[in-house]
Amino acid sequence: MKGNIIVGQSGGPTAAINSSLAGVYRTAIDRGAKKVYGMRHGIQGLLNEDYIDLSEHIQTDLDVELLKRTPAAYLGSCRYKLPEIHEDIATYDKIFSILDKLEIECFIYIGGNDSMDTIKKLSDYAILRGHPTKFLGVPKTIDNDLALTDHTPGYGSAAKYIGTSVKEIIQDSQALIYDKGLVTIVEIMGRNAGWLVGAAALSKGEDCDGPDLIYVPELPFDIDNFLVRIKELLAEKTFVVVAVSEGIRLADGRYVCELTDGVDFVDAFGHKQLTGTANYLARRLAQEIGCKTRTIELSSMQRAASHLASRIDILEAFQVGGAAVKAADEGDTGEMVIIKRLSDDPYQSTTDLRNVHKVSNVEKVVPREWITEDGTYVTDEFISYVRPLIQGDVSPVMVDGIPRYLYHKKK
């Protein structure tokens, strides 16, 4: 590798995306890159010529280790979709003139579906113009909904956080309740795919029964069935814990979080207020069964909890970053690095490449056969798939009792 590299991050933060950045940086330096630039806030920042020289930020091996343990997106993220090439060629000319100015041999973008769309368009444009820069995609999303790769970096750490937190919530519930029923509804991310909510089943083991019900967004949600199941469970036990995806929908396609049970909640400006999925279900339970309820949204902690990252996830994130640099250096472009699972037990994986045209804008959902027939749990096959991805820990570097991160030093 003789020229320079530029790398960017895009889409929702994860606990592992900075480990991919570390993998890109370290491999680029090892392979002789002169400069490794980082786009600030992805392609949106690059269009404003907002970038940094990463060697000013990552100066020691300890910096690399801190970066691997730093959640969110060190470079800043964006949600910016490039226009189609034929619609706005000026934007492309601008990007390529900046790349030329910086003598960029390789452009790496770490992200999900939208980011792979960016790689696709930029590599198409380069081929169209005979431009030598290589464009490579590195997968990242807690949602695990990218096609062609066995799983996405970021998912394993989110799954570990969800399994652990749901187990703690179950402990909390069973301690509280002696003779009255309590239904706890835990709302988990994942608008269209049940990979995250299914990870609640990881809490199950000989020391914990796991949640009683798990509702994925892949199947239509039937509120009457839900009420019946809860009544049955409350007849047997004093507390019930339910994990629901934020994206569950009725058979008619309406999101549960958009329902208002016939009563419009309207604010001072006359806007209809959306209630959360868990809050809506809790209200229905209170109204129709009269049981005690509480709702817990795992919220953005799911994607930012680097203190509970999975070692496998952080290592694989680092590897896919490095594999992208290697591929570019060997002449590949318009490809996304994927993870191939070689075996479950012992778990082994490797990296490979797939053409981004085949990747982008296809959402991978949980297969029907990995959801129980009645649609209220995931199967053992699902658990066998996710279990290897949460193995091992990455001990945070604790300073004064709190995890330390790599940060942008103020000048």
Added chain:
Amino acid sequence: MKGNIIVGQSGGPTAAINSSLAGVYRTAIDRGAKKVYGMRHGIQGLLNEDYIDLSEHIQTDLDVELLKRTPAAYLGSCRYKLPEIHEDIATYDKIFSILDKLEIECFIYIGGNDSMDTIKKLSDYAILRGHPTKFLGVPKTIDNDLALTDHTPGYGSAAKYIGTSVKEIIQDSQALIYDKGLVTIVEIMGRNAGWLVGAAALSKGEDCDGPDLIYVPELPFDIDNFLVRIKELLAEKTFVVVAVSEGIRLADGRYVCELTDGVDFVDAFGHKQLTGTANYLARRLAQEIGCKTRTIELSSMQRAASHLASRIDILEAFQVGGAAVKAADEGDTGEMVIIKRLSDDPYQSTTDLRNVHKVSNVEKVVPREWITEDGTYVTDEFISYVRPLIQGDVSPVMVDGIPRYLYHKKK
């Protein structure tokens, strides 16, 4: 110690309450107790003669270590306030007849203010009747609002979780936002005392600016001032993070979470819906400033996150449990064990005893001088107080990627 011991847990779960149970058990066995019973769900279970023999549950040293790492309340908790002695002597006679049947020499109750009220009444009754059983209280609450003790076991671990999670949320916020303002409001437990919300300041360090504003429940909350401060902050930076106590109130005493900005949110049964504190403030911001907002409730994870427990907290919880057994064995009764801080740096503490009559039903709040003059942050003195309590980690015993707990084996 020649007779038997019985121990119970009461009030809200914490990450450290089972470490106190472990301390009680281990010290009782070491001092020669014949049997160590555990009340199921505190005094409420005891009244139903619902108790276990702890030696059937804690059989090995590994069991003790697992118990120290198990969140919530191994024995089950309750919220049950004993009647006044003169109002209902039959209840007391019943409790004492059960204690006599079990040959209880020492009764230990781990809990907060209400639990100390239980110890007070039972020890008063014993003295009144010349009954030999000793009654000792072991402090526990994440709220840290018990009087006379420097701090309460459970608080340090909750503070560590809050400091760490708020830091992760700040990372998440700054990654997301490039050129538009985002206000994140994090709602933290503590109805009347700001010890927990103040711990959000622990996120501050050379690698993190900490939250921009912290609102404790000790001072009246002024919504107009709040809106002005947010506007000022958004003029300077792209994202703002605010930590608010769930218990903040207006100058007229109304809780912010009870406000509905002139619009009643009424459900199908005509019941007024309460909105959360953070949700209310976010709605006001959206209405009056028009900025993007999001709300995050740290919820019961604050009190159940044993995977991020503070080592100091878990050790001290164990010690106060042991100290209660020792005190009873030496003839003390009607006392609560307290923690005395000997020095901040290096941190040193010891245990002592205080008469429960002086403890119960007094709430300890954050001193005014530990809150900044404008009421929107905690001072360095506050941080110096809490910092030692979050030091050190207790590595979870991970089995298949998830923390393992001690559990009730099914027979």
